[in-house]
Amino acid sequence: xxxxxxxxxxxxxxxxxxxxxxxxxxxxxxxxxxxxxxxxxxxxxxxxxxxxxxxxxxxxxxxxxxxxxxxxxxxxxxxxxxxxxxxxxxxxxxxxxxxxxxxxxxxxxxxxxxxxxxxxxxxxxxxxxxxxxxxxxxxxxxxxxxxxxxxxxxxxxxxxxxxxxxxxxxxxxxxxxxxxxxxxxxxxxxxxxxxxxxxxxxxxxxxxxxxxxxxxxxxxxxxxxxxxxxxxxxxxxxxxxxxxxxxxxxxxxxxxxxxxxxxxxxx
Amino acid sequence: xxxxxxxxxxxxxxxxxxxxxxxxxxxxxxxxxxxxxxxxxxxxxxxxxxxxxxxxxxxxxxxxxxxxxxxxxxxxxxxxxxxxxxxxxxxxxxxxxxxxxxxxxxxxxxxxxxxxxxxxxxxxxxxxxxxxxxxxxxxxxxxxxxxxxxxxxxxxxxxxxxxxxxxxxxxxxxxxxxxxxxxxxxxxxxxxxxxxxxxxxxxxxxxxxxxxxxxxxxxxxxxxxxxxxxxxxxxxxxxxxxxxxxxxxxxxxxxxxxxxxxxxxxxxxxxxxxxxxxxxxxxxxxxxxxxxxxxxxxxxxxxxxxxxxxxxxxxxxxx
Numbered sequence: 001x002x003x004x005x006x007x008x009x010x011x012x013x014x015x016x017x018x019x020x021x022x023x024x025x026x027x028x029x030x031x032x033x034x035x036x037x038x039x040x041x042x043x044x045x046x047x048x049x050x051x052x053x054x055x056x057x058x059x060x061x062x063x064x065x066x067x068x069x070x071x072x073x074x075x076x077x078x079x080x081x082x083x084x085x086x087x088x089x090x091x092x093x094x095x096x097x098x099x100x101x102x103x104x105x106x107x108x109x110x111x112x113x114x115x116x117x118x119x120x121x122x123x124x125x126x127x128x129x130x131x132x133x134x135x136x137x138x139x140x141x142x143x144x145x146x147x148x149x150x151x152x153x154x155x156x157x158x159x160x161x162x163x164x165x166x167x168x169x170x171x172x173x174x175x176x177x178x179x180x181x182x183x184x185x186x187x188x189x190x191x192x193x194x195x196x197x198x199x200x201x202x203x204x205x206x207x208x209x210x211x212x213x214x215x216x217x218x219x220x221x222x223x224x225x226x227x228x229x230x231x232x233x234x235x236x237x238x239x240x241x242x243x244x245x246x247x248x249x250x251x252x253x254x255x256x257x258x259x260x261x262x263x264x265x266x267x
Numbered sequence: 268x269x270x271x272x273x274x275x276x277x278x279x280x281x282x283x284x285x286x287x288x289x290x291x292x293x294x295x296x297x298x299x300x301x302x303x304x305x306x307x308x309x310x311x312x313x314x315x316x317x318x319x320x321x322x323x324x325x326x327x328x329x330x331x332x333x334x335x336x337x338x339x340x341x342x343x344x345x346x347x348x349x350x351x352x353x354x355x356x357x358x359x360x361x362x363x364x365x366x367x368x369x370x371x372x373x374x375x376x377x378x379x380x381x382x383x384x385x386x387x388x389x390x391x392x393x394x395x396x397x398x399x400x401x402x403x404x405x406x407x408x409x410x411x412x413x414x415x416x417x418x419x420x421x422x423x424x425x426x427x428x429x430x431x432x433x434x435x436x437x438x439x440x441x442x443x444x445x446x447x448x449x450x451x452x453x454x455x456x457x458x459x460x461x462x463x464x465x466x467x468x469x470x471x472x473x474x475x476x477x478x479x480x481x482x483x484x485x486x487x488x489x490x491x492x493x494x495x496x497x498x499x500x501x502x503x504x505x506x507x508x509x510x511x512x513x514x515x516x517x518x519x520x521x522x523x524x525x526x527x528x529x530x531x532x533x534x535x536x537x538x539x540x541x542x543x544x545x546x547x548x549x550x551x552x553x554x555x556x557x558x559x560x561x562x563x564x565x566x567x568x569x570x571x572x573x574x575x576x577x578x579x580x581x582x583x584x585x586x
Contacts, residue, residue: 119406181571223287224287
């Protein structure tokens with residue numbers, strides 16, 4: 001019964017995200033604030049169902065729902081959409097949804113193909129440190145997804161010779177700052193957890209190495225803006241490179257490089 | 268001449284023209300390194316040198332900019348930048364210090380036996396090793412051999428001058444920490460230690476301990492035998508192999524209730540106990556790493572807050 005409810009919530013949330021994205025596209029094409037506003041409301045509805053699904057999963061699994069690949073991906077999608085809704089409070093930011101909502105939608109699609117079985121929490125996964133590691137890393141990833149979407153918005157508006165693409169350039173920078181801070185915390189707490197379980201802070205496992213590479217790119221982005229005064233186009237391209245590195249760290253490494261990190265692909 | 272050369276080197280290393288390409292080079296090398304399955308590349312001298320150069324460049328850039336920053340308007344935000352960079356430097360220093368200090372031993376503990384670790388102020392006795400496995404229905408899609416145990420508790424007594432000093436429990440994820448010394452059981456190095464009792468044709472009895480991580484060669488009659496692991500089920504059993512001509516071939520299975528007869532000698536299974544691998548180490552660099560992290564994160568938060576506030580006051584945009 002609860003399992004079916006969870007699945008229904010998952011499907012309903014994904015469906016509403018899809019509808020919201022289509023409306024975002026329409027609102028964007030027509031330049032209609034009313035349609036975009038409706039899209040945001042639909043997205044809110046989807047997100048509430050999504051949060052309900054995650055909560056139900058938590059109740060059923062009796063552990064924080066971030067440990068299996070399915071839980072991890074759906075939690076990440078929830079944070080991405082949540083980040084957008086935070087920005088969408090201001091009407092002028094809502095174009096971001098055109099590029100950010102599909103990130104959440106793709107994550108839900110990815111999760112749809114994963115096993116939804118609940119497995120007991122491994123004894124070594126118990127404790128706050130690992131949960132803090134996963135949460136901060138996911139917050140860092142979600143914040144960089146905002147940087148990515150804002151950079152695409154910037155590039156598009158710049159091409160259209162829009163008056164104010166700088167708004168998205170600013171948004172990209174601010175989100176990048178949070179992404180860097182959270183990813184830093186995520187890497188440090190992950191290393192500390194590894195030390196408590198395996199007796200070693202760092203293994204140079206491909207997942208760790210690529211997290212480090214992604215962190216270096218985030219750092220390069222902030223330095224390029226700060227010291228080399230990169231703005232607009234160049235910064236946006238670097239942000240997209242950072243997002244590509246993030247996607248590779250998150251998905252590519254699982255399928256292309258042998259590793260010990262995470263119990264299943266997608267973690 | 269020498270001073271002028273040093274000044275030039277300082278200026279070069281303290282310049283962003285060097286720091287940024289170094290960062291790009293470090294990223295590129297790390298990407299290439301990740302494609303190789305062996306992470307030995309990351310401990311090679313040239314990779315560590317590259318990391319060291321990056322750290323040095325960071326240090327010099329920071330030093331060079333401190334006086335100018337302190338004079339600048341809106342320095343609050345820049346103090347955050349300096350603090351973050353100092354944090355990274357402290358972290359690098361901690362990592363380097365950790366590489367040259369402290370100790371690490373990988374030992375095996377057998378239930379009921381005392382192990383002496385060189386340099387440690389106490390000996391370690393493993394009183395009991397409690398192990399509970401996951402069931403197949405818990406993880407139907409996983410190979411249970413690859414999973415950590417559901418419960419893996421090493422009950423330890425530490426002895427000083429042969430007398431019990433304190434008792435503690437260590438488990439993966441929950442190491443025992445005694446006066447800064449960490450005792451961490453290994454997740455995958457655990458199994459069974461056992462003894463063989465060999466009675467030869469004239470009734471002489473010999474007890475042979477079998478440590479699976481260093482299995483002994485046993486001479487029985489004219490044969491050289493080896494057994495390396497004990498399979499525990501309802502009846503514990505150990506398979507024996509000959510190792511003549513460099514080829515291992517099975518000669519039989521010894522069971523708890525069924526001795527093995529080879530060339531007139533009978534082999535019985537004696538004492539059986541669990542063993543676990545354990546890492547015994549310390550981390551003198553830990554406080555340095557913790558302070559590095561605190562400085563780095565505090566600097567980031569500080570910078571973001573003041574930068575945002577100052578720019579808002581000035582009516583300007585962020586970087």
